[in-house]
Amino acid sequence: MPDRRWEDLPAAVRLVVESHTGPVRGAQSASAGSVSNIAATLETASGPVFCKAIQTDNPLVRMHRTEARVNPWLPDIAPRMRWKVEEAGWLVLGFDHVPGxxxxxxxxxxxxxxxxxxxxxxxxxxxxxxxxxxxxxxxxxxxxxxxxxxxxxxxxxxxxxxxxxxxxxxxxxxxxxxxxxxxxxxxxxxxxxxxxxxxxxxxxxxxxxxxxxxxxxxxxxxxxxxxxxxxxxxxxxxxxxxxxxxxxxxxxxxxxxxxxxxxx
Known part of the structure; x- marks a missing residue:
């Protein structure tokens, strides 16, 4: 379960993320099924974006690196990863938001x-x-x-x-x-x-x-x-x-x- 919120990310990290998404107007945390420190749908002017974030000293960061490495090779049944941010001790991945x-x-x-x-x-x-x-x-x-x-x-x-x-x-x-x-x-x-x-x-x-x-x-x-x-x-x-x-x-x-x- 995620144990942090979007607002808990350092300001420097949020700033880099917003260079990809535009200003984040709100964030809805995921309720289950994630080993990330943060998993949330970000509300932006161009539409929702799903992001997951983990501190780079967390042993489970290897799972996020694996997902980032594999995503470009997956068929479109998997949501496409659009950006990756590594900043101030955090790794953040941004994906197309999938309703369902x-x-x-x-x-x-x-x-x-x-x-x-x-x-x-x-x-x-x-x-x-x-x-x-x-x-x-x-x-x-x-x-x-x-x-x-x-x-x-x-x-x-x-x-x-x-x-x-x-x-x-x-x-x-x-x-x-x-x-x-x-x-x-x-x-x-x-x-x-x-x-x-x-x-x-x-x-x-x-x-x-x-x-x-x-x-x-x-x-x-x-x-x-x-x-x-x-x-x-x-x-x-x-x-x-x-x-x-x-x-x-x-x-x-x-x-x-x-x-x-x-x-x-």
Whole structure:
């Protein structure tokens, strides 16, 4: 959650931002879903602008640098980053403002086909992986799974929380701060856990995933291993930092792993 407001930025930083936006007349802070110190929609004479800001001594600044590096390579399903400001110990990124609501993943939601179509389009549009420096899935999952099982040449988002799917006149996928290069089915696998958390059974969640071609083409043993590794990862995260959302996600991931590996 953002812990600062636009007004908390040093005057020197706000001045540089306004050299890109024009005078900022107001700012509406985001209510959820951001690791930034500041995440807000800025009201300007030329229209709204979304910005996220983080202090450069914050370890999570690496995520913002990754997003800034990746954004120019993304299809237009992602809001375009228009400027980057690094000033007085702050990194600030400015994006096209995207109106919309967060996706609803519960059983029967009309958003479910839209999310499936979006994951399909992302896998198609980001294979082969654009020539941008990102972590390999083989490195990210090193020590948890046979690296060959998650290897691939697709740029995958990896943070498929419903907060990162904005539905309006069209769907937009935001917050590309954790991408990696790997198997094209990874985002669908991660979404299955989100669906289970939202009330789907593992069989129903996998049935939903069957409409996504890269999932249907995935190697079942790789999925089995990934589900088990993901359950262990969420359990570890819950113990390290028992944030409210982590318990339900750990339970959902374990439910899926047990479904895939009933004799484990």
């Amino acid at each position: 609501r967060h996706a609803v993943l519960s059983p029967g939601s009309a958003d479910l086909p839209v999310i499936a179509d979006t994951l399909t389009a992302l896998a198609q549009g980001l294979t082969p992986c654009p020539p941008v420096r990102v972590q390999a899935a083989t490195k990210r999952w090193e020590g948890r799974i046979d690296p060959e099982m998650v290897d691939g040449d697709t740029l995958v988002h990896t943070d498929v929380t419903p907060f990162n799917f904005l539905l309006g006149a069209r769907v937009r996928v935001i917050d590309w701060s954790m991408p990696c290069r790997g198997a094209a089915w990874i985002d669908t696998a991660l979404m299955i856990v989100r669906l289970i958390r939202a009330g789907h059974g593992p069989d129903g969640a996998e049935g939903w995933a069957d409409q996504i071609p890269v999932w249907k083409q995935a190697d079942p043993p790789a999925i089995d291993a990934f589900a088990a590794a993901l359950a262990d990862l969420w359990e570890q995260r819950r113990h390290e930092n028992p944030a409210p959302h982590r318990g339900p996600l750990a339970v959902a991931a374990r439910s899926w792993a047990n479904y895939r590996n009933p004799s484990a």
